[in-house]
Amino acid sequence: MHLAFVWHFHQPVYRDPERRTYLLPWVYYHGLKNYHQMAVLLEELGAAWTFNFVPCLLEQIAEYADGLADDPVRQALTKLPVRLNAKEVDLLRPFAPSETEPPRIQEKALRFFFSPLSGPGDERETLLEREKEILTGLIPRYARLNTEGLAELTTSPYYHPLLPLIFDIGVTDQEPRPALPFRYPEDARAQILEGREHFKRVFGTVPRGMWPSEGGLSREAVSAVAQSGFLFAITDESLLWKSLPGPRDRCQLYRPYLCEGLALFFRDRELSDLIGFEYQRWRPEEAACHFIARLEERARLAGEDGLCTVVLDGENPWGYYPENGVPFLRELFRRLAAVPCVSPTFLGDYLDKHPPAQELALVPGTWLGSFAQWTGHPAKNAAWDRLARARKRCGFSVDIAVAEGSDWFWWYGEKDKAVFDTLFRAYVRAAYAKAGIPEPR
Numbered sequence: 001m002h003l004a005f006v007w008h009f010h011q012p013v014y015r016d017p018e019r020r021t022y023l024l025p026w027v028y029y030h031g032l033k034n035y036h037q038m039a040v041l042l043e044e045l046g047a048a049w050t051f052n053f054v055p056c057l058l059e060q061i062a063e064y065a066d067g068l069a070d071d072p073v074r075q076a077l078t079k080l081p082v083r084l085n086a087k088e089v090d091l092l093r094p095f096a097p098s099e100t101e102p103p104r105i106q107e108k109a110l111r112f113f114f115s116p117l118s119g120p121g122d123e124r125e126t127l128l129e130r131e132k133e134i135l136t137g138l139i140p141r142y143a144r145l146n147t148e149g150l151a152e153l154t155t156s157p158y159y160h161p162l163l164p165l166i167f168d169i170g171v172t173d174q175e176p177r178p179a180l181p182f183r184y185p186e187d188a189r190a191q192i193l194e195g196r197e198h199f200k201r202v203f204g205t206v207p208r209g210m211w212p213s214e215g216g217l218s219r220e221a222v223s224a225v226a227q228s229g230f231l232f233a234i235t236d237e238s239l240l241w242k243s244l245p246g247p248r249d250r251c252q253l254y255r256p257y258l259c260e261g262l263a264l265f266f267r268d269r270e271l272s273d274l275i276g277f278e279y280q281r282w283r284p285e286e287a288a289c290h291f292i293a294r295l296e297e298r299a300r301l302a303g304e305d306g307l308c309t310v311v312l313d314g315e316n317p318w319g320y321y322p323e324n325g326v327p328f329l330r331e332l333f334r335r336l337a338a339v340p341c342v343s344p345t346f347l348g349d350y351l352d353k354h355p356p357a358q359e360l361a362l363v364p365g366t367w368l369g370s371f372a373q374w375t376g377h378p379a380k381n382a383a384w385d386r387l388a389r390a391r392k393r394c395g396f397s398v399d400i401a402v403a404e405g406s407d408w409f410w411w412y413g414e415k416d417k418a419v420f421d422t423l424f425r426a427y428v429r430a431a432y433a434k435a436g437i438p439e440p441r
Helices: 027-047 053-066 074-078 086-095 100-112 124-147 163-167 186-202 220-229 237-243 269-281 282-300 322-336 348-353 378-394 400-405 407-413 420-435
Strands: 004-010 049-053 151-155 232-237 258-260 262-267 308-314
Touching: 004 348, 027 049, 027 053, 027 074, 027 124, 027 322, 049 053, 049 124, 053 124, 053 186, 074 086, 074 186, 074 308, 074 378, 086 100, 100 124, 124 151, 124 186, 151 186, 163 186, 163 220, 163 348, 186 400, 220 262, 232 237, 232 348, 237 262, 262 282, 269 282, 269 407, 282 308, 282 322, 378 400, 378 407, 378 420, 400 420, 407 420
Parallel strands: 004 049, 004 308, 049 151, 232 262
Antiparallel strands: 258 262
């Protein structure tokens, strides 16, 4: 059986459109710690990994690398310890909860932002030098890994919109629905095309595949992805089970399908979620053995030409693992290399030799199955209505495109996420201001 791993790299736009400052540090954090770590591990382990870069993340990484981005946490981390004020110390305290003195809080917090694989030395000046080296070398490193055939790179629509809902909010399976219609296929197509073009500008090559934002697809979205020049897309197995007639047969999961001229791969949800949410509580050896046993079961089902696809965040899980997930990843992929019935592969390479043989009438959905995380809640629906009014009055723009991102709707209705509301409203407000139209109260 063939095995493909896809690590999805994404952060929403944290840059305030009016002040041009970053409100949250997560691009900086993941760039230093997790995106760097995954590249180092790839070279160490010789694994066949696919990395999916969202274009708005690439844009923000480049701004940090070029010294054009800053955020309050980074400012506090890089400031001379004697000049830290009480507010800055409070910002750093969650990253060093066991410390009480400001210099020690800053020192521990700064170290927290680096992977165990970031190199020797944990003195402040050494780490700040490593910061510059890692951030400026991050995108070129992945470009080299791609050029040398060590990694496969894919992308997503530019600002991570949930494509089926941008094509038509009416496709949602959640009640109540937003009060206002939102149907802008031209916006979705623009985000797909600009995402593809930005990837080409950054990496010097055209992406063959896409992880659509939140794994969200519909037949309308699939058609647009195919027309934009992509050869394949990946989504969750729940869409396959909703789309296939008859009783569920697990053998059907381990092959590509054709829809609207695009090859579709469906991820194995159980295996993906074991790494994403479960194995953090296990000893690395036990987790690796458990995963391989599950894979061997799949291999018996899939056969020699079958493909098992594992897709998950390549950034968020590791903070919950001991040593940022390094012992687990090393243990898992060293053991996988010795499993004779499993052959690591890239999705594009697999597709070249195993084109889809079955047409699929795809039913809309996401990596969670339904659209419940993005519509149905009063706060989520209110945000869609705010966006619908702005889009109708202001037309399409970069600010509207940012506001179409999936993250804002994901976090509406959740506790302690006011900063996402602040950013969403700021981009809607910027759309009105640039169009010269007063924003309705």
